[in-house]
Amino acid sequence: MCDEIDTSVEIQAAQLDDAIAAHQRAVSASQASEFCTECGEPISPLRQRLGAHLCIDCQHEFEAADRLYRR
Numbered sequence: 001m002c003d004e005i006d007t008s009v010e011i012q013a014a015q016l017d018d019a020i021a022a023h024q025r026a027v028s029a030s031q032a033s034e035f036c037t038e039c040g041e042p043i044s045p046l047r048q049r050l051g052a053h054l055c056i057d058c059q060h061e062f063e064a065a066d067r068l069y070r071r
C-alpha cells in the first residue's frame with residue numbers, strides 16, 4: 001500500500017521537475033533578457049530568472065498603464 005503511494009508521489013515529482021525544466025528552457029529561450037526592452041536598462045539577475053523583459057521602472061509603468069486601461 002505505502003509503496004504504491006510512494007511510487008505515485010515520485011512519479012508526480014518527476015513530472016513536475018520535467019515541467020519546471022521545460023518551462024525554464026522556454027523562458028530562457030524566448031523571454032529572458034539582460035536588458036529592458038523598453039529603455040535598455042540592465043535587468044537584475046533575479047528578474048531575468050523570472051523571465052522579465054522589462055526593468056523594474058518600466059514594469060511599474062506598464063502595470064500602472066494596465067490598470068488605467070482596464071477601467
Ligand SMILES: [Zn+2]
Nearest residue numbers: 036039055058
Ligand atoms: Zn526599462
